[in-house]
Amino acid sequence: LLILxxxxxxxxxxRKPALASPTTEKKIVxxxxxxxxVTHARQxxxxxMNKMIGDATNGRVxxxxxxxxxxxxAREEIGALIDGSADISLTPTPYLxxxxxxxxxxxxxxxxxxxxxxxxxxxxxxxxxxGWDEKWLNPLGIKSLGLLPYTNGGIxxxxxPIRTLDDIRGKRLRWPVPGFTRDYWGALGCILVTVSAAxxxxxxxxxxxxxxxxxxxxxxxxxxxxxAPYVMRIRGLATDAPVAFSMKTWKKLPKDVQxxxxxxxxxxxxxxxxxxxEETKHFDETLHKESKEYMMWPEEIEKEAxxxxxxLWKKHAQLLKVPDEVFNKIMEIxxxxx
Amino acid sequence: MxxxxxLIMVVFLVIGVPLFIVMGGGSSIVAIFSQxxxxxxxxxxxxxxLNSFILLxxxxxxxxxxxxxxxxxxxxxxxxxxxxxxxxxGGLGSVAVITAMLFAALSGSAPATSIATAAVLTKPMxxxxxxxxMILGMICAAGTIGILIPPSIAMIIYSTLVPNxxxxxxxxxxxxxxxxxxxxxxxxxxxxxxRRGYGVHPPAAWKQRWQTFARxxxxxxxxVIILGGIYGGIFTATEAAAVATAYALIINFVFxxxxxxxxxxxxxxxxxxxxxxxxxxxxxxMLLGKVFGLIGLPQxxxxxxxxFDVPPxxxxxxxxxxxxxxxxxxxxxxxxxxxxxxxxxxxxVMGMDPVHxxxxxxVAVGAxxxxxxxxxxxxxxxxxxxxxxxxxxxxxxxxxxxxxxxxIIFAYIPQISLYLxxxxxxx
Amino acid sequence: MKVFDWLGRITSVIGVTIFxxxxxxxxxxxxARYILGITTxxxxxxxxxxxxxxxxxxxxxxxxxxxxxxxxxxxxWLSSGMQRWFQIVISLIGILFCAWFCYxxxxxxxxxxxxxxxxxxxxWPMWIIYSFxxxxxxxxxIGYVERLIKFITAKxxxxxx
Ligand code: NA
Ligand code: NA
Numbered sequence: 068l069l070i071l072x073x074x075x076x077x078x079x080x081x082r083k084p085a086l087a088s089p090t091t092e093k094k095i096v097x098x099x100x101x102x103x104x105v106t107h108a109r110q111x112x113x114x115x116m117n118k119m120i121g122d123a124t125n126g127r128v129x130x131x132x133x134x135x136x137x138x139x140x141a142r143e144e145i146g147a148l149i150d151g152s153a154d155i156s157l158t159p160t161p162y163l164x165x166x167x168x169x170x171x172x173x174x175x176x177x178x179x180x181x182x183x184x185x186x187x188x189x190x191x192x193x194x195x196x197x198g199w200d201e202k203w204l205n206p207l208g209i210k211s212l213g214l215l216p217y218t219n220g221g222i223x224x225x226x227x228p229i230r231t232l233d234d235i236r237g238k239r240l241r242w243p244v245p246g247f248t249r250d251y252w253g254a255l256g257c258i259l260v261t262v263s264a265a266x267x268x269x270x271x272x273x274x275x276x277x278x279x280x281x282x283x284x285x286x287x288x289x290x291x292x293x294x295a296p297y298v299m300r301i302r303g304l305a306t307d308a309p310v311a312f313s314m315k316t317w318k319k320l321p322k323d324v325q326x327x328x329x330x331x332x333x334x335x336x337x338x339x340x341x342x343x344x345e346e347t348k349h350f351d352e353t354l355h356k357e358s359k360e361y362m363m364w365p366e367e368i369e370k371e372a373x374x375x376x377x378x379l380w381k382k383h384a385q386l387l388k389v390p391d392e393v394f395n396k397i398m399e400i401x402x403x404x405x
Numbered sequence: 406m407x408x409x410x411x412l413i414m415v416v417f418l419v420i421g422v423p424l425f426i427v428m429g430g431g432s433s434i435v436a437i438f439s440q441x442x443x444x445x446x447x448x449x450x451x452x453x454x455l456n457s458f459i460l461l462x463x464x465x466x467x468x469x470x471x472x473x474x475x476x477x478x479x480x481x482x483x484x485x486x487x488x489x490x491x492x493x494x495g496g497l498g499s500v501a502v503i504t505a506m507l508f509a510a511l512s513g514s515a516p517a518t519s520i521a522t523a524a525v526l527t528k529p530m531x532x533x534x535x536x537x538x539m540i541l542g543m544i545c546a547a548g549t550i551g552i553l554i555p556p557s558i559a560m561i562i563y564s565t566l567v568p569n570x571x572x573x574x575x576x577x578x579x580x581x582x583x584x585x586x587x588x589x590x591x592x593x594x595x596x597x598x599x600r601r602g603y604g605v606h607p608p609a610a611w612k613q614r615w616q617t618f619a620r621x622x623x624x625x626x627x628x629v630i631i632l633g634g635i636y637g638g639i640f641t642a643t644e645a646a647a648v649a650t651a652y653a654l655i656i657n658f659v660f661x662x663x664x665x666x667x668x669x670x671x672x673x674x675x676x677x678x679x680x681x682x683x684x685x686x687x688x689x690x691m692l693l694g695k696v697f698g699l700i701g702l703p704q705x706x707x708x709x710x711x712x713f714d715v716p717p718x719x720x721x722x723x724x725x726x727x728x729x730x731x732x733x734x735x736x737x738x739x740x741x742x743x744x745x746x747x748x749x750x751x752x753x754v755m756g757m758d759p760v761h762x763x764x765x766x767x768v769a770v771g772a773x774x775x776x777x778x779x780x781x782x783x784x785x786x787x788x789x790x791x792x793x794x795x796x797x798x799x800x801x802x803x804x805x806x807x808x809x810x811x812x813i814i815f816a817y818i819p820q821i822s823l824y825l826x827x828x829x830x831x832x
Numbered sequence: 833m834k835v836f837d838w839l840g841r842i843t844s845v846i847g848v849t850i851f852x853x854x855x856x857x858x859x860x861x862x863x864a865r866y867i868l869g870i871t872t873x874x875x876x877x878x879x880x881x882x883x884x885x886x887x888x889x890x891x892x893x894x895x896x897x898x899x900x901x902x903x904x905x906x907x908x909w910l911s912s913g914m915q916r917w918f919q920i921v922i923s924l925i926g927i928l929f930c931a932w933f934c935y936x937x938x939x940x941x942x943x944x945x946x947x948x949x950x951x952x953x954x955x956w957p958m959w960i961i962y963s964f965x966x967x968x969x970x971x972x973x974i975g976y977v978e979r980l981i982k983f984i985t986a987k988x989x990x991x992x993x
Contacts, residue, residue: 140453152443249873260872264569421922423902429929448936452884456881674844674848677851678899680887680890684888685891736901781901
């Protein structure tokens with residue numbers, strides 16, 4: 068501790084200007100948090116945002132990124148924003164469910180994303196245009212700058228082949244996010260198990276679980292195909308996240324900086340979507356090459372899934388207090404992409 | 406202001422304020438007064454960093470260990486080991502090391518391993534002519550094996566500090582190093598006792614060996630259940646801890662017919678209290694780690710070390726030296742909590758395997774348990790055996806050198822640590 | 833000091849009970865997944881909270897038997913009279929810190945209450961879950977008050993730890 072405190076004192080003078088509080092100094096440093104590996108798209112979004120806002124404000128605003136959960140875990144991000152412990156997050160919508168006010172935003176997690184990434188983008192555009200994200204997040208003390216898709220869809224990776232409905236039934240699968248969205252796969256007859264991301268691959272290897280339901284991205288970066296080589300691409304899990312600002316921080320920002328942030332958003336959203344499309348292509352290719360079997364989910368499963376899920380969407384939308392108007396509009400988009 | 410916060414920490418530390426207050430108070434002061442963080446930051450991080458399924462294994466393995474290493478069970482184990490190898494050169498000394506290795510496979514903590522071994526072997530070893538300081542010194546150092554061979558609380562904590570490292574990998578990685586460390590220690594003990602001519606008893610009859618085995622086998626089965634369950638896919642490392650405890654209860658009640666409810670409740674109570682102590686330490690320590698991140702210390706260290714352009718092998722050596730020095734002054738858990746968030750970014754930049762480093766780290770903190778002035782292993786053993794600290798310390802140095810030697814071996818031959826995780830878990 | 837003993841006994845009974853509950857729940861999780869084949873996410877969340885509650889709840893008992901680790905080298909160099917004074921100072925620091933932390937954590941409880949935030953799967957109010965932390969800090973403060981009284985009233989000759 069003595070050595071460390073000495074180190075602290077050595078480093079302190081250099082840090083001082085960068086750490087001054089946003090209101091008193093000219094330079095504004097914002098803390099951006101995410102809980103994903105630094106290779107994740109989220110890190111890229113923040114880095115890009117940092118560059119764009121720096122350019123837009125002549126280097127007056129800087130974003131310091133605390134990735135990989137080095138400050139807060141995903142489930143704590145929203146709380147941290149409410150209090151102002153952190154300034155910006157890209158919290159996946161499933162983690163918003165802890166706060167009743169934000170519940171309707173999970174509609175995207177439930178039905179908005181079902182068909183394709185493109186459908187998701189269209190739903191996002193709708194929500195942003197109508198200002199629903201603001202409406203749901205503001206009561207919490209959070210400013211929404213827009214919505215970003217954050218995963219390129221999901222996969223089921225298993226140690227044994229999954230080709231038919233019977234293959235799925237009774238499989239013990241790792242489910243990645245909290246909340247009732249697990250009901251969807253539960254309805255298909257899977258046993259869903261919570262396993263931390265760190266233990267996910269070893270749990271398949273040892274056989275504690277038979278496979279994992281995860282994002283395309285995590286399937287590639289964790290190399291889960293080495294232990295779960297039968298990979299099935301699924302509809303869904305292409306979820307999104309609001310670009311959430313702590314209202315406390317937002318209100319303290321000078322007007323021109325607020326305008327600058329709002330100004331860079333359309334371009335940032337477009338860039339993220341393009342990047343996600345590129346990334347999806349790349350991940351698809353990787354999984355094609357690396358896994359023993361890689362396919363889109365068979366029609367049999369798709370049909371049964373949608374048959375079982377449609378009533379659940381309706382039920383969950385009611386649970387989430389999603390206004391009927393919103394639900395119906397999103398269902399229309401959903402149908403278009405089927 | 407951060408400076409003042411850390412100054413307060415140092416003053417608190419020196420005058421003997423409990424460590425959880427030193428770390429929790431210091432980091433809260435820095436966060437609130439220097440970084441302008443809101444009031445909720447500290448309690449939120451404190452609580453939420455404990456909110457992890459993996460960490461549940463800590464109290465549960467403590468419970469299992471406490472149950473197996475108190476009472477009659479430990480004696481049965483020693484009798485069996487003694488009947489097997491007590492006649493070989495090195496005699497009881499080797500018995501003690503092997504016993505410590507077996508306790509290591511039952512318990513997740515180093516002091517618990519030492520105490521269990523010392524409680525049953527000190528007296529017979531003294532009768533065989535071993536000096537008390539050598540016995541306790543050796544047993545104290547052998548406690549390190551307790552956190553190398555799975556289960557290991559140190560490894561569980563390490564896995565929560567480092568992203569994407571699972572407990573099963575770490576547990577598998579510790580097995581060979583634990584055995585190797587044990588055998589080096591046994592060789593050293595053997596040579597010392599053989600040269601000084603400490604007593605060796607005649608070989609036990611096979612009948613006696615069988616009798617002692619018949620009593621000890623349920624205990625010997627426990628590591629098989631833990632490891633078999635984890636790597637056989639029946640339960641996760643966390644659940645293994647619960648199963649191990651249930652198993653300990655069952656063999657105690659059913660096989661040994663020691664229906665001692667009062668004693669069982671006492672073991673629960675002891676574990677609950679240890680949990681309270683550890684969770685305060687863990688929560689405040691993780692808070693400190695995150696406050697380090699908040700003020701940018703890890704990045705600064707990465708930049709600083711990166712500036713020197715040191716080769717990884719040299720850096721590893723420097724780290725070993727650093728850990729040996731830190732180990733003299735810091736408590737195990739605290740040492741990991743404070744250093745891993747700072748050092749890990751440096752290592753990942755250099756491309757070092759986090760599992761491999763975990764093993765080296767565990768030996769390092771294990772050695773720290775046995776070095777004065779701050780060494781939990783020493784204090785606990787001295788307290789339990791009613792012995793002066795200096796006497797244990799004076800007997801420890803040959804075995805401490807064994808730990809340093811093992812650390813160097815494990816640091817520079819990563820295959821020892823990585824073979825089993827790769828075999829069992831791929832990747 | 834009967835009050836403290838009484839409180840200590842209650843705390844340990846409740847602590848052991850919560851902990852045993854956690855242990856049984858853990859066995860249920862293994863059984864449910866492996867034998868019954870059913871999803872147990874609610875239990876997985878519950879055990880996490882149970883064990884943190886245990887930790888917060890019983891931490892103050894470690895003050896009573898001096899088992900919170902600390903750096904004791906400096907104290908051993910002092911005469912027993914000086915040691916007593918330092919112990920009084922340490923107890924005061926303990927009271928201050930734990931009371932401060934209790935105060936800080938009420939902000940967390942308050943925020944969760946105001947935004948009616950709920951836990952992920954159990955859907956329990958988070959403010960109840962977090963208030964165990966506040967409670968733990970209250971107990972720790974009480975523990976240091978007892979320790980302070982102990983060292984103030986102790987005869988100087990018998991105050992060494
Ligand atoms: Na062990
Ligand atoms: Na030490």
